[in-house]
Amino acid sequence: MMKGQRCHGWVLMLAAVLALGTAAPAAAAEKTLEIGVLGPLSGGAASYGVELLRGAEMRSDEINKAGGLKVGGDVYKIKLIAYDHKASAADAATAANKLVFQDKVKYIIGNAVGATCNAVQTVTEPQKVMFAFVCWGTNNLGPDKPHSFRSMLSQWEAAEPFYRWIKEKRPTIKKVAVISPNDTSGLDTNTAVVKAVKGLALDLVSEETYERGTKDFYPILTKILAKKPDLLDVAAAPPAEAGLILKQAHELGFRGAKGWTAGVNPVTLVGIAGVEAAEGVWSPVNINVRSDFVDPKVRKFGDEYEKRYKEVPGVIAVANYGAFDVFTKAMQEAGSVETDKVLAALTSRPYDTVWGRLVIGGKETYRIDRQFLYPMVISEIRGGKIVDIEQVLPAALKALKK
């Protein structure tokens, strides 16, 4: 009997072990949600791509460390798949094809440089792949691109309030020169700046473009400075190129005011331009993560970013972290990772994010609400440091707040 009971016990134990053995993997059957990140990870605009990737890494690691993303009854571990497109539209299209058809991703959170966004959207929109980016082309948003979202304020939100501020605070500035890269982002930014400058009855004396990767700006600057501008706006130039433009303008004797309408990552700009040439640069879209003007969550993000990467984050890192946060929250709200359901959830209500309360608007400009809106802060570079001067609301956000 005893022998029989012992045998029965062994059988029960074996059954229990087998049951546990099969049940345990089922309970921990985490799914993997692969999310694409694109960007220029090399070349003159590499700082954009690096920040995009780091912003995504920060949020995805937080989610994974907290046990994964709980969506409906499933738990997803996030896996990032990143490709470098070198700010080239052709490489961006190739990378997008790889992400969508080879890696089968349904979400691409992160991309920069306007022309590359257009290329990516030729793949993402027909496939209903959700796409968040910081590209600055006007035509990157529209009713024909319902799955596309801009996660950072663009020139169309920033230029007019920025130049209105300049006109009010620095009334001696009358003549403006603007220079940007010769591509979608650059031309679009120049257009927005020109519209703002002319709309405010300032005098546009020079509107120039250059090819990305240019190192020697003496020839273009010789032409620009001959027009004697009061303000030189390095509008959509990425940090390294903006730094070179300002350094060389300083060498050529320019001592006027300096603007950077699309300015992000001023630390890189100061490093390249030098403290003297970078002195006094105003920027409306850059962010100082230690500023009193920003949400405490941004300051916390900045601390953790600096601890991890030994660098101070620029606005692109914050924006992509925010985009990642909003998209994943919308998945939870929808109870699904199906893009149609997530799209509906995402556009149904504001979300609390690293920016504070985030509104998705922009219908007046783009005919569809796909632009992330948050307060912008005008900053100035003083002695190589970023000093915030004033918080300004984009017109669309101001209208929403009324």
Added chain:
Amino acid sequence: MPIELLVQALLNGFALALVYVLVALGLTLIFSILGIINFAHGEFYMLGGYATYFGVAVFGLHYVPTLLLAIGAVGLAGVVAERLIFRHLRGKTLNAFIVSLGLLWVLQSGAQLTFGVLDKPVPSAFSGIIRAGRVIISVERFVVVLAAVGLIAVLYGFLQWSRVGRAMRAVAQDPDGAALQGVNIEFTSMLGFAVGCALAGAAGGLLAPVFAVSPPMGALPVVKAFIIIIVGGMGSLPGAVLGGLLLGTVEGIGSLFFSSAAVNVLGFLMVIAVLLVRPRGLFGAA
């Protein structure tokens, strides 16, 4: 158009063109002696830039000794590349072309992995500007111009009057004849490759404080160098200098009238024109 604007434009064009002449001279020297076109030549320019960056920005050395060290280090890298790779490809133009393209990617990707992708500024040892009326040049660029002219003169003297330099010219003209006269072909080829790379490294080191350094920084100078040597004539030192000055004039003046995209095209139009009228270049041997 004010005359000062024209002079400023010419000065802008010449200043950089003289540095690109250094790159071109290295390229043409290697071609003359080994009979190969080194498409990875721009990467030796990049190595010169990074060597200068590490010396000045990381280790805090003075710029001038750092530049000399950078030139030596890149010359040494040239010795390694010649011994390991290009010695075996002497005269095999197509093979060398493919291998040098591979080396280009290896060096550029290696730089991305090792040094990172972001531009790195190199503190300048020279500040201030030189002003003549409304024409301006920074002291930094003026020093670069002087150094480039000095290096071109040293190279000319070396090739013209030194025993090794004459041996290089002999190998370039007729390797078999040179060997019969007792010239050590292998040593001379190695030295020629090293001097060619060192010239690219010097150009990279000179422009590092002007433009900052980054892994793809060698792409543009090598394109300009090809324009210069095609216009000036493959293998000709005076041709390279003249080609550089012509390119500087065309781009400098062109920039006053055309967009930067169009100015980049002007150099290639010049190449087409020269090739149609004088296929061997202005000073090239028939």
